[in-house]
Amino acid sequence: MKSRLCFYFILTFTTTLLIPFNAAASNFGACFTPNQVSGTCIKLADCRYLYELVLDPNLSQNDRTYLRKSQCGYQDRNVLICCPPSYLTLSATTPAPTAPPASIMLFPDSQVSMSVRRPATFVASASGSPQRSNLLPSFPQCGKMLENRIFGGVETALDEFPWTALIEYQSANGSRGFYCGGALISNRYVITAAHCVQSTDLPPGWSVIGVRLGEWDTRSDPDCNEEGCAPRHVDFTVTQIISHADYRKQTDPNDIALLRLAGPVEFSDYIQPICLPTIPSLRDKDFVGVAMDVAGWGATETTQHSPVKLKAVLSVNDFNVCREKYAPLKQVRLQSTQLCVGGVRGVDTCRGDSGGPLMTQELVNGKAAYFLAGIVSFGPTSCGLDGWPAIYTKVGSFIDWIESKMQP
Secondary structure (H helix, E strand, C coil): CCCCCCCCECCCCCCCCCCHHHHCCCEEEEEECCCCCEEEEEEHHHCHHHHHHHCCCCCCHHHHHHHHHHEEEEECCEEEEEECHHHHCCCCCCCCCCCCHHHCCCCCCCCCCCCCCCCCCEECCHHHCCCCCCCCCCCCCCCCCCCCCCCCCCECCCCCCCCEEEEEEECCCCCEEEEEEEEECCCCEEEECHHHCCHHHCCCCCEEEEEEECCCECCCCCCEECCEECCCCEEEEEEEEEECCCCCCCCCCCCCEEEEECCCCCCCCCCCCCECCCCHHHHCCCCCCCEEEEEECCCCCCCCCCCECEEEEEEEECHHHHHHHHCCCCCCCCCCCEEEECCCCCCHHHHCCCCCEEEEEEEECCEEEEEEEEEEEECECCCCCCCCCEEEEEHHHHHHHHHHHCCC
């Protein structure tokens, strides 16, 4: 069997394509600024505009307040700050272009300077979603974010990303193990990649037998840290595997599947569903330049890496980057139903799972919520290979298919 998530095929071509964000600052999570603008949590020194403001001896009280509220943590004694994309290169000491009078103040408490920042995506009302199925939960029944989220680091908190799932397999000799990931999307369904569950993609004699939810450290049950213990993990039998009918092979653009669980899931702080991008503005969004979270145990169909759930932050590239990069590989067919993500050495989806979730933050009624943007599909065999982004299935392109396959 071809190994995955660090990934299917061995790359035999070398190119000199440079990915723009490879030179970008290390980031520690997606965030929202005090004015509810989407940004990235990075070191203050890497956010040019805000760093130059700090050095300004005539800093206004409004700017001081904004900077204080923008802090999102510490890393190696460095202050982390929520930095909008435009602030990475914009200079605070260079005169700004002429702007309308309404945007004179840099950091007003009640308005956003439209000449400087791009607005965040707002989902006005969870109940206003046009989704046809009432089987998919809406915020706040899905996508809840930790109140005291920790930025930076590698290991997740006990209750961070509570929708992450591990898929259990049984081999021909009866041994069992977890070799793919997924995400809980309702009280009966887990979503994953088709290549994780198709019999033609699995080793001879292997079969999918279950899903584990509420896991953090695969070596212990219950899981505990210095702050306390989580409830015991919960294992579910899989009663139905639904792969996309047009899926053909491991690099197929229709790399998506649903797993129906034998019984309903009881939600808790440690087991919750993630929201799906059901509204048109999210279905069609390309997410280029957006920092997103991946999480998991680094599992593949043949190996399992970390016993503890890990996380990483990746950026979405313009899809043409992947089109050009993968062009020499004739067996790879790329379409708009996919996302081009990552390409940073040593990070990438090494901390996620094959079939696991790519997560983005959006605002719902003024509150941040997680939505499932992508599913880990394929990429270079050398995990986290510099300059080689991975391919993810774009979930927004399959909302109609998902809803059509779900049953009560």
